Amino acid sequence: MTSRLFSFIGGNTGPWRVTSARAVAGEPIAQTARVLVVPDLVADASSTPGWVLRGITSNERYVVRSEKDQLLAKQQGLGRPEATCAALIPIRKSPAWWALTQDERRAIFEEQSHHTRIGLHYLPAIARRLHHCRDLSGSEPFDFLTWFEFAPENEDSFNHMLVELRASPEWGYVEREVDIRLVRD
């Protein structure tokens, strides 16, 4: 069975070398040399040199059928040989976001912020996997961890996508965001 649970371990091991780790909003995260991605739940032991972030893949919460069909037709998987760049972007949204109802969240996410429409524009160059943290334990430091992979020549367009998303009304509900960039070596 494929794991839905993933742990991202910031420390001294793993194939992904950290090139930068910047707090976009809220508290930063400890600087580490490398990140190891493990398809399992790893406890945050005191022996861990840096940090452990944990998340679980789940069903989609906002896309409608027409959007999902477009995503499925265009998106590519992780692990492409040419995709030697990655980004790990942990995000926490505010209590005000979680107090909204489904229709209110959908309206901000897509009708106002065009989150899926923006993302679609950058497919298939950017591959991604979204992990949910909030319902894992009720006390995780972030709500979402998104892992992105792309080839070096697509880094500019990846950055452009983030500029678009961060300028959207949805990002008014982001109270903590860290942007960790990595290369595989």
Add this chain to the structure above:
Amino acid sequence: MTSRLFSFIGGNTGPWRVTSARAVAGEPIAQTARVLVVPDLVADASSTPGWVLRGITSNERYVVRSEKDQLLAKQQGLGRPEATCAALIPIRKSPAWWALTQDERRAIFEEQSHHTRIGLHYLPAIARRLHHCRDLSGSEPFDFLTWFEFAPENEDSFNHMLVELRASPEWGYVEREVDIRLVRD
């Protein structure tokens, strides 16, 4: 801080005495004398006489603002002195349900099955708390645990509500359901 995590321990202790535990769909659950509700995550140790079911309260996934406002205006909390009857109903939905998109699930949940409208009809007599299990670990035996409390004179209407819900199109996606009834003594 109020816990979002709850464990339901089927065993020989706790204020709630089990009066029946019936499999409505799929595999039954081990019979136990009592259920203890703990606002914390409890591991399923081999020393546990019966079972441990775990879930986490979360944001609502389907209600729209007008429905939420009606729910908030009518619903009452758990722990009312007169509510000496309870039901614990663990449910697992099929992979087909989880493969649907948000708009498809909402259409089945409310426009076709009137889940919230049916529930509203039985407020404030029936109090409830919904717990999500699916994103807790990826290997929980159920997707949802709903805990209901009501006074003995409302047992008939509680049963009637379940008949209505179980006859709805949404229940075509329920592959496992157990109905555990309890009294407080």
